[in-house]
Amino acid sequence: MVCLLLGFCLILRVASVFSNWQRAQPIIAEYDTALQLVPPGSRLEFIVGDGGWSNPPLVHVPVLPAVKRGVYVPNINYGELGLVKKRDPVPSSIKDFDYLLEIRDPYFEIPAGISLKEVGRGQTFRLYRIDQGTAK
Secondary structure (H helix, E strand, O other), rough: HHHHHHHHHHHHHHHHHHHHHHHEEEEEHHHHHHOOOOOOOOEEEEEEEEOOOHHHHHHHHOHHHHOOOOOOOOOOOOOOOOOOOOOOOOOOOOOOOOEEEEOOOOOOOOOOOEEEEEEOOOOEEEEEEEEEOOOO
């Protein structure tokens, strides 16, 4: 009886995980498509808003397609991914990046001398190219 109960719990858990990831597939595909627009070697910054985020694990979804394309993403332990980080020092300002991925409409102020040009969009994000020298 105990084995039957444990087996049933396992089936329910696997089904719930599968169901959650199936619903997330269109969002994941949007990130993959949008990040194809970011050239290898670019520096990509993420800004995440906290309003209405229904699936926190999806916050990390853009990291894999970005890293696979050779895009630099700060705060990633590249050693764990089997990669060598080529850029030093770590960027400390939005001015040090080439692209901005805005996830779930965060509030932020754009510094003077920076403009953002939207290059991609999905259900949960906007991708911008950061241009130096002109204000938005």
